[in-house]
Amino acid sequence: MYLGIDLGTSGVKALLMDDAQQVLASATAPLTVSRPHPGWSEQAPSDWIEATRDALRELAAGQDLSAVKGIGLSGQMHGAVTLDRADHVIRPAILWNDSRSQSQAARLDAMPEFREISGNIVFAGFTAPKLLWMAEEEPQLFAQVDCVLLPKDYLRLWLTGERVAEMSDAAGTSWLDTGARAWSDRLLAASGMRRDQMARLIEGSAVSGGLRGEVASEFGLAQGIPVAGGAGDNAATAIGAGTVAEGQGFVSLGTSGVLFAATDRYLPRPDSAVHAFCHALPGMWHQMGVILSASGALEWLSGIVGRPAADLTAELGTALRPPGEVSFLPYLSGDRTPHNSASVRAGFAGLSARSDRAAMTQAVLEGVAFAFADNLAALRAAGSDPAALLALGGGARSDYWLRVIATALDLPVLVPESGDFGAAFGAARLGLMAESSADPAQVCTPPRIGAEIRPDPALRGAFDEALGRFRDLYPG
Template sequence: TAPKILWVQENEPEVYRKIRHILLPKDYVRYRLTGEFAVDRADGSGTILFDLQRRDWSPEVLVALGIPLDWLPKTYEGPEVTSRITAEAARLTGLREGTPVCAGGGDQAAQAVGVGAVRPGIVALTLGTSGVVFATTDQAFIEKEGRLHAFCHAIPGRWHLMGVMLSAAGSLRWYHDTFAPDLSYDELIAPAGDVPAGAEGLLFLPYLTGERTPHPDPLARGAFAGLTIRHGMAHMTRAVLEGVAFGLRDSFELMRSAGLTQIEQVRVSGGGARSPIWRQILADVFNVELVTVNTTEGAAYGAALLAGVGVGVWPNVDAACAATVRSTGATHPRGEQVKRYEKIYPLYRQLYPALKELTHQLSGV
């Protein structure tokens, strides 16, 4: 948010001079429903205007950027009631006047609540078009080079680290649509289960739309490396699944280097999580138990749990998750496969630096 505000100041000064309040999109909806200016601390900490330790706006940053504090809304913890539906909003929407509105959270913070990743050691993995690795912490960890997002959690007194991969299941969708559009995803993936770990020396770099974590590089590009005449479609499919898994592991490694030493379990959701073959590859690459849960709409479900805590259905977020979120299956890492991937992962890590200069040149062709 902060760079956008500065962009408006520099490029649209007439608009900047009219600013009286700054709200995130969902908080503008809150304002229209309740007449109150408010933001949750999870979303607020993503503006670059926050003091993570204090869990509130940073006076130092605001002064440095010339942004008045009174432009910004009051901050609240995720389960707190910020306001109530007004009579006018009730008339326009059909909602009941006086209905409490809670602070809530950003999409990934609410997603983590929705799958029960609410304490240190439990990591949420969203395997959608993009891939998100979300780790709850009990203190404000910082990755010194800025390759991980560090935010307040939607849960009072907790924070989180987050890594984002731009083309996770999106890589598989591209591969399917380009090379095997007539096959179902199950038909495409099944033969990959018979290919040994490492796809007999074939690697896939999943940077099809640039990358964010661990390389914030819009000019990064994807690649198959190691293709030989012995490789068939099943090998290429497995290489895609493994390449995404390696790319997601990069976030885990950065989190460990930032001080997150305890990872007991990964709770996976998203379209890619439906594949048992892919789940097994992920468990083997991460060397950690991978669990699916009973909630399929994680972010919306998490927002509902936060609201339930806010109105007293449960005493706190931990209790809400314990009462509603259940494991539906577990995939455990296999010792021999883990050892195999420990040898292959360093080779994958060499791909980006080896290809960086070339792909940057190709982006201009």
């Protein structure tokens, strides 16, 4: 058996997989986010450990974990966990959706070497500007920093006692030479950091260390079993979904939205705000477009009108409608790809006295789909061109929304049969590869497809016209 642990923003999920890659059980423990000031987003790393303990205890109550042979980790990216020489946490972790370091990010991004070496824009959510903010605003605490870890790597420290990072997560720090898959002394120095403050780098399918006896005995696990390098959440999802070869891609409709394309080449295109990151497998990279509000936009509307999101989409029926006269810009939390604007905000256009709840729901679904179309255009300009997209995330339960996306992007959308193909499953697969040195091509198989949703040719022209209106509304 193999164990995958995914540290999300809202909870920790532990998943148990057998040798045939069948999911045996899973358990989730919740987390909360602290927002002590506007734009701030923090969590206590100790809460991650307690939530992981809770999830593992629930698993152990129903399963004998003594047969677990390997563990993999996945987690929210970009967060800054600062440790002193004794591995004590110096301050609460600053998370991926924290915007306090916008000015620091802009200053780093203005240095040509950051885009040149990291292959990415320095976003405020990335790790490097958080440490520069800390140096400027909390100098006494910054002086104590002996090591910076990413969130899932703090769990690894608890599990193994090792300070280790892996390529896919490290690529989101703005300190990695993403093409060379190594920390960049030049980028570290430019942001006031040193190489000795960085964790040891390995590939996601490699062994990072063995499970400590103290942790093993708590849950009935075997001491010393290998813990894989793991992956950032999106790369781990790709491992779970089998998106590991050139031309493969997925669209994820979570709170935020991701358009992900695997590639066997390093293809940076920072001017388009496309993320060019290492994949969790050696010799692989990925490109990614990000929408900060996808299912989150529908949940926002759900809260406004007081109806569950599933009821809102059900009101639209099953047959795809032509785009409505109401348009929606889905930038409730700003925009990442392709506009890179933290300040742009959402809005409806074209509302009239006859606009009803269904019209607003339709506009939200179409607005997110059109934002994905902008992401796809950016990915294609950067060198990726997926032939089809696997549909993942909670929003993928809406067949209507997937029809909108397929037609807006003019790409087939593949719907997996029932099953768990997310980040925790991908982490378990990485645990399997670390323990057995199995061929990734044999392990990272795609799920069985339950349905293929193709673009509606009769509505392609109407969707193209509506996409043009959508783009014209962008305030920039």
